[in-house]
Amino acid sequence: MSVLTIGQIRIHAGSASQAEAMQEAADILVAAGAVTTAYIDAMHQREASVSTYMGNGLAIPHGTNEAKDTILDSGLSVVRYDGGVDWAGEPVTFVIGIAGKGDAHLEILSQIALLFSDDDDVARLTAADSPEALFALLSAVNEQ
Numbered sequence: 001m002s003v004l005t006i007g008q009i010r011i012h013a014g015s016a017s018q019a020e021a022m023q024e025a026a027d028i029l030v031a032a033g034a035v036t037t038a039y040i041d042a043m044h045q046r047e048a049s050v051s052t053y054m055g056n057g058l059a060i061p062h063g064t065n066e067a068k069d070t071i072l073d074s075g076l077s078v079v080r081y082d083g084g085v086d087w088a089g090e091p092v093t094f095v096i097g098i099a100g101k102g103d104a105h106l107e108i109l110s111q112i113a114l115l116f117s118d119d120d121d122v123a124r125l126t127a128a129d130s131p132e133a134l135f136a137l138l139s140a141v142n143e144q
Contacts, residue, residue, distance in 0.1 A: 002142045003074045003075050003076050003104075003108060003141055003142060004075070004076045004078065004135070004138060004139070004141050004142055005032070005135075006131050006132055006135045007031075007032070008028050008029075008032050008075065008076060008077050008078060009077075009078045009079075009131040009134050009135055009138070010024070010028070010078070010079045010080070010131065011079075011080045011082070011128075011130070011131060011134065012079065012080065012081050012082065012083070013082050013083065014081070014082070014083040015081055015083030015084050015085060016081050016083075016085050017085070017086070018047075018085055018086060018087050018088065021059075021061075021079065021081065021085045021087075021092075021095045022040065022043050022044065022047070022061050022095070022097075023040060024077070024079055024095070025043070025061050025077045025079060025095050025096070025097030026039055026040035026043055026061075026077075026097060027077075028077030028079070028097060029075050029076075029077050029097050029099050032075045032077070033072060033073060033075075034071065034072055034073045034074065034075025034099040035063075035070050035071050035072060035075070035099045036070045036072065038067070038070045039063050039067060039070040039071065039099065041067075042063030042064045042066070042067030042070060043061045043062060043063050043097070045063070045064050045066075045067075046061070046062060046063055046064045047061065047088075049064075051087070051088050051090070053087045053088065053090040053092065054113065054116065055116075056116045056117070056119075056122050057091060057092055057093040057094055057116075057122065057126075058092065058093075058094045058096065058112075058116045059085070059087045059090075059092045059094070059095050059096070060095075060096050060097075060098055060109065060112065061095065061096075061097050061098070062097065062098040062099065062100075062105065063099070071099045071100070071101055072101075073099070073101055074099060074100050074101045074104040074105070074108065075099045076096060076097065076098055076099075076108065076141060077095075077096065077097035078094065078095075078096050078097075078134065078138060079094070079095045079096075079097075080093055080094050080095075080125070080126070080128075080134065081093060081094075081095065093126060094116070094125065096112060098112075108141055111140055111141045112141065115137075115138070115140070121137070124137055125137055125138070
C-alpha cells in the first residue's frame, strides 16, 4: 500500500500561516483520493482541542476520530516550508497531513515519529533539494 507518492510532496521556499498550511495538507489528501473535502473541518476541530505540533519542526495535522467517514483511503501529504510556519506559537518546517483508514494511521504516525526523533534524519529531510529526494528519505512509510 502506497500512502505517499512524489506527487503528494511539496517544497516551498517561503512561509505560510497555520491555516494555509492545513488547507494545503488537506487539498493534497483530497487530490490523492484519500479524503473528502469535509476532512479539513475535522483537522481544524482536532487542532482546536489539541495541537498537532510534535517538536523538531514537525506538525501532523489530522482529523478527529468522529471524521472517519470522510477518510476514503490511507494517505499522507508532506509539505516543507523553508520560510517556516508559526504553528500556534511553535516553529514548524514540515507539515505532514495524515489520513488513516482503520488503524493504519497509528503505524504511519509511528514511522513519522521515528524519523523526526532523529536529528540527523531531520537534517537530511531539511537539506533535501527536491520532492524526489524527500520521497527517497520518507518512502519507508509505504512499507508497513
